[in-house]
Amino acid sequence: MTAxxxxxxxxRRQPDASPTKFLRETWLVFARQMLIVRRTPIRLxxxxxxxxxxxxxxxxxxxxxxxxxxxRTTADAYRIYVPGLLVILVLLSSLFTGxxxxxxxxxxIIERARxxxxxxxxxxxxxxxxxxxxxxxxxxxxxxxAIPFGLSVRIGPLLLAYVLxxxxxxxxxxxxxxxxxxxxxxxxxxxxxxxxxQPLALLSGVLLPLTLAPHWLIAVARWNPFYWSTNATxxxxxxxxxxxxxxxxxxxxxxxxxxxxxxxxxxxxxxxR
Amino acid sequence: xxxxxxxPASQQPVQQVxxxxxxxxxxxxxxxxxxxxxxxxxDAVRGIDLSVRRGEIFGFLGPNGAGKTTTMRxxxxxxxxxxxxxxxxxxxxxxxxxxxxxxxxxxxxxxGTTDExxxxxxxxxxxxxxxxxxxxxxxxxxxxxSAFDLTEYAGRxxxxxxxxxxxxxxxxxxxxxxxxxxxxxxxxxxxxxQSRARVxxxxxxxxxxxxxxxxxxxxxxxxxxLCDRIAIIDHGEIVxxxxxxxLKHEISGDVVMVELDPVADQTVALLGELPVVxxxxxxxxxxxxxxxxxxxxxxxxxxxxxxxxxxxxxxIELQRPSLDDVFLAKTGRSLRES
Numbered sequence: 001m002t003a004x005x006x007x008x009x010x011x012r013r014q015p016d017a018s019p020t021k022f023l024r025e026t027w028l029v030f031a032r033q034m035l036i037v038r039r040t041p042i043r044l045x046x047x048x049x050x051x052x053x054x055x056x057x058x059x060x061x062x063x064x065x066x067x068x069x070x071x072r073t074t075a076d077a078y079r080i081y082v083p084g085l086l087v088i089l090v091l092l093s094s095l096f097t098g099x100x101x102x103x104x105x106x107x108x109i110i111e112r113a114r115x116x117x118x119x120x121x122x123x124x125x126x127x128x129x130x131x132x133x134x135x136x137x138x139x140x141x142x143x144x145x146a147i148p149f150g151l152s153v154r155i156g157p158l159l160l161a162y163v164l165x166x167x168x169x170x171x172x173x174x175x176x177x178x179x180x181x182x183x184x185x186x187x188x189x190x191x192x193x194x195x196x197x198q199p200l201a202l203l204s205g206v207l208l209p210l211t212l213a214p215h216w217l218i219a220v221a222r223w224n225p226f227y228w229s230t231n232a233t234x235x236x237x238x239x240x241x242x243x244x245x246x247x248x249x250x251x252x253x254x255x256x257x258x259x260x261x262x263x264x265x266x267x268x269x270x271x272x273r
Numbered sequence: 274x275x276x277x278x279x280x281p282a283s284q285q286p287v288q289q290v291x292x293x294x295x296x297x298x299x300x301x302x303x304x305x306x307x308x309x310x311x312x313x314x315x316d317a318v319r320g321i322d323l324s325v326r327r328g329e330i331f332g333f334l335g336p337n338g339a340g341k342t343t344t345m346r347x348x349x350x351x352x353x354x355x356x357x358x359x360x361x362x363x364x365x366x367x368x369x370x371x372x373x374x375x376x377x378x379x380x381x382x383x384x385g386t387t388d389e390x391x392x393x394x395x396x397x398x399x400x401x402x403x404x405x406x407x408x409x410x411x412x413x414x415x416x417x418x419s420a421f422d423l424t425e426y427a428g429r430x431x432x433x434x435x436x437x438x439x440x441x442x443x444x445x446x447x448x449x450x451x452x453x454x455x456x457x458x459x460x461x462x463x464x465x466x467q468s469r470a471r472v473x474x475x476x477x478x479x480x481x482x483x484x485x486x487x488x489x490x491x492x493x494x495x496x497x498x499l500c501d502r503i504a505i506i507d508h509g510e511i512v513x514x515x516x517x518x519x520l521k522h523e524i525s526g527d528v529v530m531v532e533l534d535p536v537a538d539q540t541v542a543l544l545g546e547l548p549v550v551x552x553x554x555x556x557x558x559x560x561x562x563x564x565x566x567x568x569x570x571x572x573x574x575x576x577x578x579x580x581x582x583x584x585x586x587x588x589i590e591l592q593r594p595s596l597d598d599v600f601l602a603k604t605g606r607s608l609r610e611s
Contacts, residue, residue, distance in 0.1 A: 021404075025402070028398065028401055028402060032387075032390075032398055035389075035390060035394070036387060036389045036390065039389040039390070039430075040389055107383070107385060107387075108381045108383045108384060108385030109385045109386070109387055110385075111351065111381055111385055112379070112381065112385035112399070112446065113402060114350075114351060115349050115350065115351065115374055115377065115378075115379040116374055116399070116402040116403055117371055117374050117375050117402075117403065117404065118402045
């Protein structure tokens with residue numbers, strides 16, 4: 001602990017918003033959440049079972065199906081399909097993470113933390129980061145499993161694609177927290193998130209690229225931020241960092257992340273009772 | 274600890290205020306609720322005053338929905354008051370909630386442990402959330418485990434704990450950083466009598482170490498046995514405050530029960546008119562309940578009056594009023610009903 005000014009009533013011994021305090025607290029929350037993840041491996045298995053099933057049972061059909069968008073080899077088909085699969089994984093799991101927040105609120109775990117000097121932002125960010133870290137582990141596993149099928153990627157663009165997925169995950173998780181804090185009822189949250197998560201994913205072209213889509217569908221999709229980030233992820237899996245889709249998708253995600261995270265933290269500080 | 278300078282006798286009250294650990298003036302909170310599509314404002318807490326001194330166990334009693342929990346959640350920085358002022362451990366609640374959080378401990382009614390981790394891991398994390406380094410946090414956690422007699426279960430996951438063990442972990446979590454003031458929301462709710470007595474002992478031990486303890490409860494025997502002073506809240510207002518004994522005296526010194534057969538209205542009226550009787554009630558067991566300032570003086574007069582009117586009576590019983598009588602007198606309801 002740092003030395004404190006000696007005085008009769010030393011109010012505000014530490015500033016409430018020092019960056020080291022914030023990082024330390026975010027780490028504490030993150031480490032605790034990761035410990036819970038390690039103790040409940042079954043949740044990891046459930047989370048990854050579906051993407052693996054798609055990878056093994058659906059992806060082999062893709063070479064002929066994607067021939068019209070230039071997939072001449074199985075490797076090409078996987079280069080188009082795997083990034084979409086990772087976006088679905090990250091997007092859908094993160095969008096549903098509001099559930100675990102509601103469960104922890106109900107169990108009083110968050111309330112206990114709120115009567116400590118820990119920053120509210122750290123309580124939320126540590127949780128979102130642990131969610132995203134878990135997803136990145138799963139994403140890595142899917143990428144590795146796709147290699148025997150012929151997926152080949154360059155390491156640099158791949159790492160950049162992972163960074164993009166992390167930002168997407170944080171954005172979707174913040175959005176989910178905000179919605180959960182507004183709705184507050186787990187029973188209503190499920191149907192609500194389902195209602196907009198499915199079209200959001202489909203309109204990103206996660207299953208098949210939207211280059212196959214009719215004009216009106218592309219026109220609609222252009223309003224979906226995740227359409228841009230999915231295109232960027234595909235471009236990176238294709239190995240081209242210089243593709244304009246990359247910086248457009250990246251920039252859009254970062255620009256959206258800031259206000260959405262701010263909104264969710266604000267709701268968390270104000271709305272939690 | 275602040276140094277206590279010898280003060281002239283005339284300044285004694287000032288000295289007491291200096292020792293005030295919870296000072297509340299005019300604290301208010303209302304909620305807006307949607308009721309049949311209309312937004313209605315509900316006054317949960319309507320401007321209350323409280324004063325709790327260092328080293329007291331202060332009990333906050335009230336039926337469900339009286340404003341108990343809302344008050345506690347305001348005092349523990351969990352919700353913002355609409356108006357009024359409060360000072361907790363010498364810090365202004367509304368201006369420096371962050372500083373208040375460093376000085377208080379809070380144990381919610383439902384606790385708040387994670388099933389998947391061990392009691393020791395919870396304690397270490399809690400200490401670290403209060404800013405302690407790892408080594409210090411571990412030392413404190415082990416000390417707390419032994420103080421609360423939990424060492425045996427330290428390495429077991431919280432999911433495996435019994436109700437009483439879990440409660441002791443909850444309280445240990447609330448005091449891991451050695452707070453000046455501890456807030457406990459219904460600390461013994463849903464515990465068996467043995468675990469309850471155990472928790473009472475722990476709370477008394479904390480007080481002996483100089484901690485100020487604020488508890489909400491709806492168990493009257495708990496308030497009576499454990500608390501130095503209590504306040505009763507009803508419909509968002511404090512309706513009584515004092516030591517359990519003071520409150521029992523305040524409603525009336527004693528209760529005299531007279532068995533009548535039959536309980537005739539005339540007789541009840543006759544007894545009610547006696548100058549030594551301050552209030553009369555009938556029970557459904559054939560007794561008349563007389564609230565009197567002093568049973569020793571009242572009983573001869575009651576007997577004389579009954580004799581004079583040639584009324585037959587059975588047993589005469591003397592009761593000390595219970596806190597439930599206080600509650601009944603102050604709120605018009607028995608706490609046991611709620």
